[in-house]
Amino acid sequence: MALLNATSSRAAATSSRPAAAPRVAASSRAVRTSAVAPRGVPAAAAPARLPALRQAVIAAAVAAPSAPAAPATPAKVTDQKPTVIITGASSGLGLNAAAALAKSGEWHVIMACRDFSKAISQAKRLGLPSGSYTVMHLDLASLDSVRQFVDAFRASGRRLDSLVCNAAVYLPTAKEPRFTADGFELSVGTNHLGHFLLANLLMKDLEGSPSANPRMVIVGSITGNTNTMAGNVPPKADLGDLSGLSAGSVMIDGKEFDGAKAYKDSKVCNMLTMREFERRFGGKKVHFASLYPGCIAETGLFREHYGVFKTLFPLFQKYVTKGYVSEEEAGKRLAQVVSDPALNKSGVYWSWSNTKGAFENQVSEEVADDGKGTKLWEISEKLVGLA
Numbered sequence: 001m002a003l004l005n006a007t008s009s010r011a012a013a014t015s016s017r018p019a020a021a022p023r024v025a026a027s028s029r030a031v032r033t034s035a036v037a038p039r040g041v042p043a044a045a046a047p048a049r050l051p052a053l054r055q056a057v058i059a060a061a062v063a064a065p066s067a068p069a070a071p072a073t074p075a076k077v078t079d080q081k082p083t084v085i086i087t088g089a090s091s092g093l094g095l096n097a098a099a100a101l102a103k104s105g106e107w108h109v110i111m112a113c114r115d116f117s118k119a120i121s122q123a124k125r126l127g128l129p130s131g132s133y134t135v136m137h138l139d140l141a142s143l144d145s146v147r148q149f150v151d152a153f154r155a156s157g158r159r160l161d162s163l164v165c166n167a168a169v170y171l172p173t174a175k176e177p178r179f180t181a182d183g184f185e186l187s188v189g190t191n192h193l194g195h196f197l198l199a200n201l202l203m204k205d206l207e208g209s210p211s212a213n214p215r216m217v218i219v220g221s222i223t224g225n226t227n228t229m230a231g232n233v234p235p236k237a238d239l240g241d242l243s244g245l246s247a248g249s250v251m252i253d254g255k256e257f258d259g260a261k262a263y264k265d266s267k268v269c270n271m272l273t274m275r276e277f278e279r280r281f282g283g284k285k286v287h288f289a290s291l292y293p294g295c296i297a298e299t300g301l302f303r304e305h306y307g308v309f310k311t312l313f314p315l316f317q318k319y320v321t322k323g324y325v326s327e328e329e330a331g332k333r334l335a336q337v338v339s340d341p342a343l344n345k346s347g348v349y350w351s352w353s354n355t356k357g358a359f360e361n362q363v364s365e366e367v368a369d370d371g372k373g374t375k376l377w378e379i380s381e382k383l384v385g386l387a
């Protein structure tokens, strides 16, 4: 079953909110206006492109055999199987976790994706059973889209038992920054701020879950943890004193743009956010977790990397570091964090070893810095309009 909820309400919601205030410093504005997002809708230019996109999406949804034409107002769902929302479920880790959970027969998966037709075709390619998933539109590079997604999800009447903040962009070869619809550097805006708003808005839905311990999972990475060898490959993650984030600079530390570092910084933000959720809401009903699923060296995450890197990196991970993990195995690991009773402990950063399976890993000094976590939360709340 496929549901086209968010697109029809987007125009109304967009026009009813004030235009986003320019965030970037004057020196970056020219770049922003010519910026092109890697796939899908260029966020900054989205309004002009939306009608065409909507038509393509509607056509794809209607054409797909398991995707009946979407009703104007989605009917309330009466099937109350536990429901998990996975962002970025059209590719790599998110897609394979969606497949593992949908095929288990225990879960209904909401594939929260920016590219509706891609999500449908990938779900079919991996053989997700019909009726076990719903594709809904979510563009994390637009805070309006995040809010509309939450409204559309609530309108569906589904319960919420797990939220997986998985989607990410990685721009290691970018010479110039790109920006979200709201004017944030694309990696931090998508990977951190879009998820920060989504997770905060959906907290009350998780708290209302019939499950004893609904779970919020925010995908982290070894590359954001400087207590590891991979985390020490330059440029290293470093949020500094967060003055760049609060002042509207391109980078969180206020320094020169570096696409690889922006991604690593965003992963530090993801792990700090999970830990701050635990400090604020832990010990109650909702449980929180982050994870490093292993090096899934062939996913779309590396789509913008140099060709030679894309050829050699998987070989290096398979035969030298031995950190390589297939998309399917990584998907099972993420599904485990969502559903395995053995991984119900809250506030944990999970990793896997070939001998021990899942274990509680240590985070870097920066990720363990509670003061920084609190400061990041407070700044982020203001930036996404929650405070």
Ligand SMILES: NC(=O)c1ccc[n+]([C@@H]2O[C@H](COP(=O)([O-])OP(=O)(O)OC[C@H]3O[C@@H](n4cnc5c(N)ncnc54)[C@H](OP(=O)(O)O)[C@@H]3O)[C@@H](O)[C@H]2O)c1
Residues within 6 Å of the ligand: 039, 040, 087, 088, 089, 090, 091, 092, 093, 094, 112, 113, 114, 115, 118, 138, 139, 140, 141, 142, 165, 166, 167, 168, 169, 190, 219, 220, 221, 222, 267, 292, 293, 294, 295, 296, 297, 298, 299, 300, 301, 302
């Ligand atoms: N690959 C690794 O080795 C590795 C290691 C550690 C952690 N991770 C983490 O694993 C997670 C998934 O990465 P992956 O390796 O599976 O990469 P991937 O295959 O590129 O998947 C990323 C997903 O994010 C989606 N996405 C990107 N921008 C979006 C936006 N604005 N709104 C909504 N969705 C958006 C993509 O959508 P499209 O399909 O439309 O592009 C795609 O579905 C990330 O959090 C990453 O940091 C990966």
